[in-house]
Amino acid sequence: MPVSRVPRRALTGAAAALGVLALAAAGIGGGAALAASSSQAAPAAAATHRVLFDNTKAETAGNADWIISTSQPDPLGQDSTPNAETDWTGALSSWGVALQKAGGYSLNTLPSGRTITYGNSSNAQDLSNFDTFVLPEPNVKLSAAEKTAVMKFVQNGGGLFLISDHNNSDRNNDGCDSPCVINDLLTNNGVDNTDPFGFSVDLLDISTDNPRAISDSSNPVLHGPFGNVTGSILRDGTTFTLKPGDNANVKGLLYKAGASGNTGAFFATSTFGSGRVAIWGDSSPVDDGTGQSGNTLYDGWNDPAGTDAALALNATAWLAGNGTTTPPTTPPTTPPGGGTCTAAQLLANPGFESGASSWSASSGVITTSSSEAAHSGSYKAWLDGYGTATTDTLSQSVAIPAGCAARLTFWLHIDTAETGSTAYDTLKAQVLNSSGSVLSTLATYSNVNAASGYQQRGFDLSAYAGQTVTVKFTGTEGSKLQTSFVIDDTALSVS
Incomplete structure (x- = not known):
């Protein structure tokens, strides 16, 4: 028999019937790009997916403004019920507002001056409290402890969203730009220094391109809850070299014009341990064109040459889980559904x-x-x-x-x-x-x-x-x- 509990939970009856909100249209601001990509509105999420955006690695240096809101760590402090991307201030506010309006997402920012940790119970923005961590064009190398934290987070089931930019995009002039920061994470992290995700950042500056998506009707990033992805934009960015021999789960989803296979990938996904990874080769696609004063920004979120909103939001949903399972560390010996099964x-x-x-x-x-x-x-x-x-x-x-x-x-x-x-x-x-x-x-x-x-x-x-x-x-x-x-x-x- 179960043990009777003491003193039992002063319930509130109808307390906080805060169920998941129905999703508003995912295109924020102009929203034309996403609206054109799919006529299907994304369904309300069934679970709260916790997403942490980084702002500790000079994400607002120079003309960059890669934040979802100036209210940090909690963007709801700026506007608790945002309806338009300008309700929050930052070049990534369209991304944040779209997730907030979708329901089922809890968003936070790791503010400037803080440290990336994993397993630190005194840090409310510790990675263990989140499902997805977004590093939007980091311009400062992660410390040894921070790199270990990120890798352990992914290894234990977390989702990591990396956004790179072109070579020589050192916005804070410390000698290391985002390709440098990301490649350093991949090769000198103290957990697995042998190309753990199966890709590396190319040291390129591609001025303009409109990468196209591969044909894969079952891919949850290309065809996810926020619409269908047909392509993206590249406005001074880079690509990735894929190395399936190092990680068989690496997959290129979008490629620059004329590229395919293991070279020229502009957006790629992979896994590590129980976790998932996505990487994008340019910050322009997630830039919504508005932010803090004094920055020169570009509205790639609504650029009709790509379906960037759908790509960013579907990838976030995939990284956070969103009702799907992560492939097991050890693949089953018999493919699921491939043999005889008794119901x-x-x-x-x-x-x-x-x-x-x-x-x-x-x-x-x-x-x-x-x-x-x-x-x-x-x-x-x-x-x-x-x-x-x-x-x-x-x-x-x-x-x-x-x-x-x-x-x-x-x-x-x-x-x-x-x-x-x-x-x-x-x-x-x-x-x-x-x-x-x-x-x-x-x-x-x-x-x-x-x-x-x-x-x-x-x-x-x-x-x-x-x-x-x-x-x-x-x-x-x-x-x-x-x-x-x-x-x-x-x-x-x-x-």
Whole structure:
């Protein structure tokens, strides 16, 4: 029988029905480029994807203004409900406002003068608190500790978005421009100095080009929730050399005119450990043309020669997870869906009606408490909800047969006493391997996603066919107002 909790979570009933907002049109400002790229508006995101933009590496030196807002770390301090890119100040404000309007994204900036860290609990902008880290044309080398932090972040499941610029684009005149900074990260990081992502930045200055996207109808960056990508713009930028022999997952998605294969890639993606990486060869495509006074900027975001808004936003969604899974560290021996599979539901005690049987859970998580209703039956898993600093976990290991398509589903109710749009309390849904390493963070929910009633969530786990994995939920609550994450009627179905 579960342990009765004390004193139980002063609930607020209808507290903070802050459900995910329906997505507004992704084109911000003029928005013509994105509107032309797809008539389909992006759907509201199901989870809160936490994105951190860097501003510690001279991102505003010279004419650069690569910030989403002058309000840092929280852009909502400038305008909590932005509708146009000028509601936030910065040449990347269109990017930030589009994500904010989409719903399901929590945005922060690491301010100038701060340090990039990973695993530092005293730093609210520590990379462990985010799903995606954006380095927009960095002009100062990362320290040895910062490079290790970035690499560990990606290795453990984070998404890294790198934006380079052309050779000799040293905006702060310290002797190292963005190609120098990024290549240094790739070759001298202390974690893996042997071309870990499978690409390097070419030392070129290409004055103008309109790179085109490859044909790949299933690629989530080229054809994602924010529209279809047909091309981009290159206005004094560079390209990348791909090295699939170093990392077989590296893939060029857009190429300069006349280029293909391993040379001339203008936008590329890769993976490292459990994480994902994207890199773009020019800052012009994400520049929205407006920012702080005194800067000479260029509106590439809305340039009709490219579909840059869709590319930036789809890539951000892909890096953050957005309901998809990260490929496992060790590929399955049998391709998912490639063999005979007997349809079945694999989780034991999926509705918790046998108490804690077959589940590993923090004390009192699996409960019949009447303070929160079950989705069905009497039992459910209730993580957090105390209004004090609490970490609750719930997990079960399961063997997914080779040759099967697999899908994880569960019903989730989030109740909170928090207000506003800041994610104070979070629930992570993750897949771990047999050694306990995170293969994928499927989603991160927070108090911002609170809503009345249960909502079903679902994720494709077919990539893990042939492996024994652990499905794990981790609820982390701050020290003040309560947030309850209530899970019921789980299933891991194979077919």
